[in-house]
Amino acid sequence: MSIKSKNKKNKIIFISFIAVVILFLISINLGSIKVELKDLIKGLLLNTDDPKVSIIRDIRIPRVLAAIIIGANLAVSGVLLQAIIRNPLAEPSIVGISSGASLVSVIILLFFPTLNTIRPLFGFLGGLVSCILVCGLAFKKGLSPVRIVLAGVAVNAMLTAITNITVQFGAGTVSSVQSWLTGSLANITWIDIKLLLIYSIIGHIGAFILYKSCDLIVLGEKNAKSLGLNYDLHISLICIVAVFLSATATSIGGVIAFVGLVVPHICRIIMGSGHKYLIxxxxxxxxxxxxxxxxxxxxxxxxxxxxxxxxxxVIGGPVFLYLLRRSEV
Incomplete structure (x- = not known):
């Protein structure tokens, strides 16, 4: 890759980061309650008791931050899954990871609320078990990309049904859990943001460390091994990081589908397939x-x-159908 091409890609990433900051500033002041930016900054810095500033500080800013962090986690998870499965339709919710994480998270929310602060770890275990189940069901003289997606759809449906049954035993907390299951960020708190940041930083560092492995794996097993890659080990590591990112995000934000499907395709069109810049x-x-x-x-x-x-x-469904029509797997 030429220096000119590298500089161009670095500029695109920098511009996209600036776009995130600008959208953050716009979004926190959109809604029924609005505050002038200078008054908002002054109120936040001085920690005033202004009701409008308090609502933005304690409700809207955590929600906006959660959207950014969860979106980033699901997108990177989709990139990693598509690399190791070599299927453009791979995505955390489609291959069953999100439903496994949500089932365990619902059990914690309903029956073990004292464990709420470590819910993301339980969500990760649930997502990992679900991923292993999908791979086990899809395995037949090797792992076929199309069988993984089909097995993922089946496991997702089964675990979603079990989750809905579990919710019915929650009595008084059913409405709040049902809202969470739809992917609502309305009840995000600063405690959730702290948890998300901790797990997300770990996951994104792991993803970036493995970017070279992703580049080799997309070449196919034989080519990757011929280039000296410990194929099975790196497939496992990438899979664990992908599950970790998506499951911990799901445990906080609920089931949000299609981010990991839509974003990687948009990014490949703009950035190419090299994971050093794609991630x-x-x-x-x-x-x-x-x-x-x-x-x-x-x-x-x-x-x-x-x-x-x-x-x-609503956004991702049509995109998924479009990709399904174009897919050759």
Whole structure:
């Protein structure tokens, strides 16, 4: 890759990061309550008791940050899954990871609320078990990309049904959990943001460390091994990081589909297939997409609010069908 091409890609990533910052500043002041930017900054710095500033500080800013972080996690998870499965339709919700994470998270929310602070770790275990189950069901003289997607759809349906049955035993907390299952970010708190940041930083560092392995794996097993890659080990590591990112995001934000499907394809068109640039660009683009979706959901029909999971389903469903029509697997 030429220096000119590298500089161009670095500029695109930098511009996308600036776009995230600008959208953040716009989004926190969109809604039924608005504050002048200078008054908002002054109120935040001085920690005033102004009710409008308090609402933006304690409700809207955590929500906007959660949209950015969760979008980034799901997008990078989609990039990693598509690399190791070598299927453009691979995505956390489609291959069953999100449903496994959501099932375990619902059990924690309903029956073990004292474990809420480590819910992301339990969500990760649930997503990992679900991923192993999908791979086990799809295995037949090797792993076929199309069988993985089909097995993922089946496992996703089964686990979603079990989750819905579990919710019915939750009695008084059913409504809040049902809202969470639709991918609502309405109840995000600063505690959730702290948890998300910790797990997300770990996951994104792991993803970037493995970018060279992703580049080799997309060449196919034989080619990757001929280039000296420990194929099975790196497939496992990348899979664990992908599950970790998506499952921990799901455990906080609920089930939000199609981010990991839509964003990698947009990023490849702009950035190419090299994961050194594809991964960081997916971080910013995932954040932008989910932030836009959540902002639309909470502002278009004020005072009504559409959960971001539903907005993404409206956006991602047609994209998935389009990719399915084009897919040769």
């Amino acid at each position: 960081p660009f997916s971080v910013t683009m995932g954040g932008i997409l989910l932030l836009l979706a959540d902002t639309l959901g909470r502002t278009v029909f004020i005072p009504l609010e559409i959960p971001v999971g539903i907005v993404m389903a």
